[in-house]
Amino acid sequence: MEHARFLLKVEREGIPYTLNHYFSENLQKAQNTRLVEMISSAGKAVTYEAEEYEDPEKGVFISLKRLQNLSVAKSNSAQIVERIHDVLASYYKVARKRFVDVVCQQVVEYLLLSNDEKCPLQVFTSKFVRGLNVGQLDDIAGEDASVRDLRAKLDRDIGAFEGALEILKGSV
Known part of the structure; x- marks a missing residue:
């Protein structure tokens, strides 16, 4: 800077x-x-x-x-x-x-x-990055907890809506 x-x-x-x-x-x-x-x-x-x-x-x-x-x-x-x-x-x-x-x-x-x-x-050479475990990679480049929680909620909502759609298709 x-x-x-x-x-x-x-x-x-x-x-x-x-x-x-x-x-x-x-x-x-x-x-x-x-x-x-x-x-x-x-x-x-x-x-x-x-x-x-x-x-x-x-x-x-x-x-x-x-x-x-x-x-x-x-x-x-x-x-x-x-x-x-x-x-x-x-x-x-x-x-x-x-x-x-x-x-x-x-x-x-x-x-x-x-x-x-x-x-x-x-510091972030390819050799260094290959040596990181999943938790370390997630800490460095992963999503924030709030974004992760929102993504999980949206995935649950999508599943619920798809289930509701199947029920509606069966009753028509």
Whole structure:
């Protein structure tokens, strides 16, 4: 838990940066999606021989003047908000995946299962488990007494209901 807290502290208090190429891919995808949405909302369906295309694959028509005004029609704050949103969403998508991988690799795999020193779960080797008797296994991995009692009661109830069903089938 100490190492997991350390990794969490590094993520929360460290400078948010990544060298992962998926960051720039995610950022470009977000910006591209925003651009396509702006153009689509500003354009009109392409017409060819007086027919409107219903198929979005065939595109939209937008005048150059309107296209030039798409980016200048926004205020500075709107552009900054969009940029910050795209950067943060792209960063945290990559950072979340990295953090999960690091916790699994360092905390779970190394510190709990396979480091050179005695780690907590190395005690449960297959040789150790094979050497346990039924009572010891039940103490370690068995159900709680309350769950066991409830299971026994439910088994008795099922038996009673099946018996009642047989009686009802015989009397019909």
